[in-house]
Amino acid sequence: MHGSKHEDDEHSNLEPDRRSKAWPRVLGSMAIMGLLVGLMIGRLTNPEPPVLERVEVVPDGLELWFSDEAQLHGENVEGTVALLFQAEGKAQRGQLTLQGKPASWRVQNSDGGLLLTVLAARPLRGEWNAAEDAGGWRVQVKLHE
Template identity: 45%
Template structure:
């Protein structure tokens, strides 16, 4: 009898784990990055949690999402701004570095089934 109850418990545990994996929500992913005048447009499959902070003299946005590392350059009022996306244990970190201090604002909205996050930069 104890073996039977033990095997039922193990079966129930395994069944619960399989159901949990099936109902687990899809992780948030950064699908693509578009360079816009004075900022970037990021496209996600779901709404990510995000924060903005100043790190090491640069403006950084932290997203709880998975992403491929990327980097590039954009123009803000005729001046170059370098950006770099890196994965960290906290999530995806997007750094903006320019010759002058930067401030940024973001706006998000659902567009065609994807979360569109627009980051606008200006001198701070």
């Protein structure tokens, strides 16, 4: 054990590492590439939710404009019209005149998305339909007593 020469493998010095130093780099770059591909696939399979762009009052109800198709669930509940959209947007409120009588509407954020509520002093009924229009998604809500 005099010196650092290799003699008959009977010494306390480590043998030089014969493995390539590139293997950890290859593994690291493969991990980074896998992460990036996974993020891209996740972005494609889970797109951004539609956004409520504007609400317009029309003579017989409302028109809601979205950036993309929004899932919709609506009900007429005890004289009130309620529509739930799976979308994002800011809270808004306003009034409209329906057959010469006032009614009010409100859009608010809820756990399931955006909730549109239309109510008046008298019972209301509503019908709605949605269609792609002018590069966006339009939902028409027709109201009547």
